[in-house]
């Protein structure tokens with residue numbers, strides 16, 4: 879069983895929004911989508927800016943600086959100019975319980991390769 883960290887509660891991140899967290903010294907962005915909660919490294923792989931300052935559209939998070947779009951489910955960029963996926967983290971939260979916890983496994987998942 880992974881060592882989960884509670885970072886907040888479900889109501890902290892309204893549907894269709896994202897929020898930045900520092901988790902064990904790493905910048906992490908958590909997205910609340912209609913498919914659930916997803917966590918990514920909060921650092922664009924193109925030029926090292928915070929993805930949490932970008933726009934979430936469904937499960938796609940657009941970097942504000944040059945417009946690369948990342949799939950929050952996989953960390954894989956769907957568009958240029960980013961070429962390299964970002965880390966993802968497992969998140970556990972029940973969207974139907976606003977007062978329930980948002981828990982994150984601070985150990986990142988293996989980076990997915992583009993195209994998977």
Ligand code: FES
Nearest residue numbers: 922924925941944
């Ligand atoms: S810094 Fe994100 S697309 Fe360039």
